[in-house]
Amino acid sequence: MRSVMQQPFRTAVLVLVWGWLLFLVLTPNLLVIGASVMTRDPGTFISLPLNLDAYRQLFNPLYLDVFLNSLYMATMTTLICLLIGYPFAWALSKVPRHRQMLLIFLLIVPFWTNSLVRTYALKLILATNGLLNNALMSVGLIDQPMQMLYTEGAVIIGLVYLLLPFMILPLYAVFDDLREDLLRASHDLGAGRLATFVHIIVPMTLPGVLAGIMLVLLPAMGLFFVPDILGGSRNLLVGNVIKNQFLDARNWPFGAAASIMLTLAMAFLMFAHRLSKRRIGEDGV
Amino acid sequence: MKQTLLSLSNLSKQFDGKTVLDSLDLEILDGEFITLLGPSGCGKTTLLRLMAGFEHPDDGSITLAGQNLTHTPPEHRPLNTVFQNYALFPHMSVFDNVAYGLKMEKRPKDEIRQRVDDALAMVQLEDFARRKPHQLSGGQQQRVAIARAVIKRPKMLLLDEPLSALDYKLRRTMQVELKRLQRELGITFVFVTHDQEEALSMSDRVVVLKDGRVQQLGTPREVYERPANLFTARFVGETNFFAGRVDAANGDDTITVDVFGLKRTFRKPDFQVFEGQPLHVLLRPEDIRVLAPDSDDGVAGKVVERNYKGSTLDSVIHLDDGTEVLASEFFDEDDPTFDYRLGEPVKVSWVDGWEWLLPEEDADAEAEASADA
Numbered sequence: 001m002r003s004v005m006q007q008p009f010r011t012a013v014l015v016l017v018w019g020w021l022l023f024l025v026l027t028p029n030l031l032v033i034g035a036s037v038m039t040r041d042p043g044t045f046i047s048l049p050l051n052l053d054a055y056r057q058l059f060n061p062l063y064l065d066v067f068l069n070s071l072y073m074a075t076m077t078t079l080i081c082l083l084i085g086y087p088f089a090w091a092l093s094k095v096p097r098h099r100q101m102l103l104i105f106l107l108i109v110p111f112w113t114n115s116l117v118r119t120y121a122l123k124l125i126l127a128t129n130g131l132l133n134n135a136l137m138s139v140g141l142i143d144q145p146m147q148m149l150y151t152e153g154a155v156i157i158g159l160v161y162l163l164l165p166f167m168i169l170p171l172y173a174v175f176d177d178l179r180e181d182l183l184r185a186s187h188d189l190g191a192g193r194l195a196t197f198v199h200i201i202v203p204m205t206l207p208g209v210l211a212g213i214m215l216v217l218l219p220a221m222g223l224f225f226v227p228d229i230l231g232g233s234r235n236l237l238v239g240n241v242i243k244n245q246f247l248d249a250r251n252w253p254f255g256a257a258a259s260i261m262l263t264l265a266m267a268f269l270m271f272a273h274r275l276s277k278r279r280i281g282e283d284g285v
Numbered sequence: 286m287k288q289t290l291l292s293l294s295n296l297s298k299q300f301d302g303k304t305v306l307d308s309l310d311l312e313i314l315d316g317e318f319i320t321l322l323g324p325s326g327c328g329k330t331t332l333l334r335l336m337a338g339f340e341h342p343d344d345g346s347i348t349l350a351g352q353n354l355t356h357t358p359p360e361h362r363p364l365n366t367v368f369q370n371y372a373l374f375p376h377m378s379v380f381d382n383v384a385y386g387l388k389m390e391k392r393p394k395d396e397i398r399q400r401v402d403d404a405l406a407m408v409q410l411e412d413f414a415r416r417k418p419h420q421l422s423g424g425q426q427q428r429v430a431i432a433r434a435v436i437k438r439p440k441m442l443l444l445d446e447p448l449s450a451l452d453y454k455l456r457r458t459m460q461v462e463l464k465r466l467q468r469e470l471g472i473t474f475v476f477v478t479h480d481q482e483e484a485l486s487m488s489d490r491v492v493v494l495k496d497g498r499v500q501q502l503g504t505p506r507e508v509y510e511r512p513a514n515l516f517t518a519r520f521v522g523e524t525n526f527f528a529g530r531v532d533a534a535n536g537d538d539t540i541t542v543d544v545f546g547l548k549r550t551f552r553k554p555d556f557q558v559f560e561g562q563p564l565h566v567l568l569r570p571e572d573i574r575v576l577a578p579d580s581d582d583g584v585a586g587k588v589v590e591r592n593y594k595g596s597t598l599d600s601v602i603h604l605d606d607g608t609e610v611l612a613s614e615f616f617d618e619d620d621p622t623f624d625y626r627l628g629e630p631v632k633v634s635w636v637d638g639w640e641w642l643l644p645e646e647d648a649d650a651e652a653e654a655s656a657d658a
Contacts, residue, residue, distance in 0.1 A: 179370075179372065181368050181369075181370065181372040182372050182374060184337075184339050184359070184366070184368070184372065185366070185368060185372040185373075185374070185433075186374075186385070187338075187339075187358065187359040187360045188337060188339075188359050188360070188365055188366045188434075189360075189365065189385050189386035189389055189433070189434075189437070190360045190361075190386055190389035190390060190437065191360055191385070191389045192358075192360055195389060199385075200374060203376045204375075204376060279376050
């Protein structure tokens with residue numbers, strides 16, 4: 001008790017942090033786990049007895065199909081973000097320092113607008129009578145409007161648009177840390193550009209790649225409002241399934257089980273990320 | 286007679302309009318240990334990078350054993366670098382770091398293993414092959430960097446301030462170690478440092494650089510005892526500058542110089558002298574003799590500072606005309622007058638013949654030199 005009296009500030013901070021984690025992170029997650037092993041109830045949403053029916057239901061071909069489709073769209077989104085983000089972050093780390101800050105600022109500016117609003121804006125651009133079709137027709141590239149909205153492509157475009165900064169920022173951080181003398185040492189020892197890229201740059205930026213994948217892949221499976229606004233009826237994400245189970249189908253145990261599956265996938269990615277960082281000695285031993 | 290291995294001719298380099306190297310010529314001999322010495326910004330690191338191929342000269346050429354390397358990329362130059370902060374690849378083990386150069390040459394696995402083992406044995410790190418760089422101490426990382434750089438048996442090893450991150454004791458150990466390696470390998474070492482003591486103790490020849498120009502090129506002894514100009518004299522070691530005036534040029538290769546009103550006879554210098562010419566008389570602190578105030582010889586002054594340095598006693602003496610003199614004397618227990626108190630009056634003298642004479646330089650150049658020092 002004496003230490004509490006002696007270090008009131010430290011104690012207050014610790015109580016705040018632990019309180020936060022306990023009530024806003026641990027408790028909700030425990031509630032979700034609890035809900036996932038209970039039985040569906042039309043009146044009270046969930047009731048006893050405990051069982052694993054919800055998890056069994058995850059392997060129902062219908063939902064497995066949604067999950068695989070969702071994984072496919074999220075993977076495509078992640079790959080596109082990586083293909084754009086990797087060279088983008090590399091180039092960003094090369095521009096003079098004061099301009100770097102401006103460019104990062106520009107990258108962050110869109111966050112100030114609600115993502116739902118930005119998704120609606122994208123809808124106006126992609127619509128049959130939207131900006132893009134009108135522009136393409138006026139320059140004569142196409143004769144009649146293309147069907148872009150309500151397609152899988154539109155969903156992926158929306159996801160890439162919303163998630164690209166989350167890929168660029170961690171990649172920028174690793175490129176910014178990549179010391180010029182390591183690349184010089186590689187050339188000095190006889191490695192050309194390609195060999196240096198494969199043996200030095202890729203492994204050194206791998207933690208950033210994995211962090212970017214972590215920040216893009218899982219949200220890409222969960223951002224249910226993107227397919228709601230831009231996609232057709234078949235372009236469902238796991239996020240849509242979870243939302244539907246809670247709000248429409250009133251099947252809380254199943255919604256909870258699906259959401260736990262997403263959390264587990266996240267944990268797996270975080271573990272891989274930690275391993276890759278330890279390899280280059282950033283995490284200590 | 287040693288042959289020229291690398292010759293740099295008329296090398297110039299500018300960064301953002303600022304001249305870093307100014308039409309520099311330099312010949313590096315096969316098998317020598319040559320040091321590029323100068324204050325920060327003198328162009329020594331840029332010069333090393335031009336040799337390694339990390340930068341390209343605006344003008345001039347680099348020739349190694351008759352082969353023009355001026356525009357050859359670093360991966361095709363037969364020389365290797367030890368970087369200032371070692372630049373070890375953090376994601377690779379010590380073994381893989383050292384093996385990197387040979388893997389790039391696509392050598393057979395057995396040969397790579399044998400040569401890496403040999404290189405690690407040479408730097409006494411056989412037992413550390415599986416460690417990662419971050420698990421090693423600074424001195425061990427340094428040795429990995431050296432093993433990695435010599436494994437391809439380069440014609441020349443470039444070392445960019447390799448010891449600057451180490452503490453004093455380890456520095457001394459590594460200095461000896463580097464000399465030993467250089468003798469055993471017979472490779473030409475080009476060593477960059479701003480530490481004049483390190484330069485003097487390790488090198489066969491020293492290149493003193495300032496503002497992208499060679500100020501002096503010579504053995505450590507030449508650079509220390511016969512500095513070519515005031516900059517070198519100030520930068521390499523500590524020096525007392527006394528203002529002198531030529532009194533008479535004698536027939537027997539000596540001149541009489543008026544210093545502090547005393548008529549002293551000096552060896553005639555290499556440059557032209559005439560009567561009445563102002564001169565700088567340079568004396569190293571260890572050339573100064575501090576005498577009792579009643580001795581016949583010397584200039585009167587008083588002791589204002591004394592530092593006990595273990596083997597020597599360093600003192601600062603204010604002469605009556607205001608000149609400050611540094612004196613460094615070895616202990617002589619038989620000399621009763623050796624230890625002085627602060628404020629004690631003394632006389633300052635030196636042995637004629639140990640002095641070094643330099644002509645007066647342009648006032649501008651002199652002001653610049655003192656601003657850099």
